[in-house]
Amino acid sequence: MQRAEIDFTSDPDNTAWHGLIEQRLIPLARGAGFDELVLFGLQLALVEAVNNIIEHAYDMARGQPIAISGECAADALRYRLRDRGQPMPLPLPPGAPAAPDASGGRGWQIIRAGFPDVSYTRRDDINLLTLSRPVPEKP
Amino acid sequence: MSLTHRQENGIDVVSLPERLVMANAGDARAELKQIIQAGSGRVVVNLGDTEFMDSSGLAVVVAGLQAARKMDGDLYLAQMSDTIRALFELTRLHTVFQIFDDETAAVRAFG
Structure with a gap:
């Protein structure tokens, strides 16, 4: 099983963590055989999930810890996002399409399009969001 | 900031970063809105970069589309990648x- 992990701190004005996702986490998905369009969707979904942490869990505060671990098993690609911010309101948003001309509300749609299996737990003041997607069958 | 802007036949042509x-959407939104409100409301946004x-x-x-239509104009998109x-x-x-598909066609579509 292949694994990778990144950690960084929240900063609403900085996108250095985008590069960490692209360079350290997405190669797991590439190795699993996803095509470039799917890889773009996975990268985007991870960015949206981190945006949510920065915006909602940490209320745009700087310097707060965020960690993402990824693993690619025989059955699925999984990323686990951890933060110490406010708990997520439950139930998790279903990711229904926003009205076409709505100003926002597309983040969860993008997350769930990338990762059909999403779960959330909170333990010891740590939020754990797990995003999973079956891997393509090898020819 | 990161938008580039020029005018062509009264149409605002804006390229996105x-x-x-x-991280940069707030500034881009304010800048795009300012461009639109200072112009005719006819806007082409080039996504080629x-x-x-x-x-x-x-x-x-x-938000740009809404601002343009508020001025009885419109905002067309051009040159977006497959992703x-x-x-x-x-x-x-x-x-x-x-x-x-390209900026020229979008500008021409305004007639």
Whole structure:
């Protein structure tokens, strides 16, 4: 099983963590055989999930810890996002399409399009969001 | 900041940056709105340089569209990559915007 992990701190004005996702986490998905369009969707979904942490869990505060671990098993690609911010309101948003001309509300749609299996737990003041997607069958 | 802007036959042609994401969307939104309100309301947004856009970036172009239509104008999109087009299709925004393969066609469509 292949694994990778990144950690960084929240900063609403900085996108250095985008590069960490692209360079350290997405190669797991590439190795699993996803095509470039799917890889773009996975990268985007991870960015949206981190945006949510920065915006909602940490209320745009700087310097707060965020960690993402990824693993690619025989059955699925999984990323686990951890933060110490406010708990997520439950139930998790279903990711229904926003009205076409709505100003926002597309983040969860993008997350769930990338990762059909999403779960959330909170333990010891740590939020754990797990995003999973079956891997393509090898020819 | 990261938008580039010129006028062509009374149409505002705006190019978006390589990445339009939460970190720069607020500034981009304000700048785009200012350009639109100072112009005719006829706008072409060129996405040819844009390689990555998140939902905050999408909100920028939606806000631009709303500002343009408020002035009885419109905002057309041009030159988007396959990945950006996939994002617009996923979020159904391709049903809201007129999308052109290139900037010239978008400018010409304003007549």
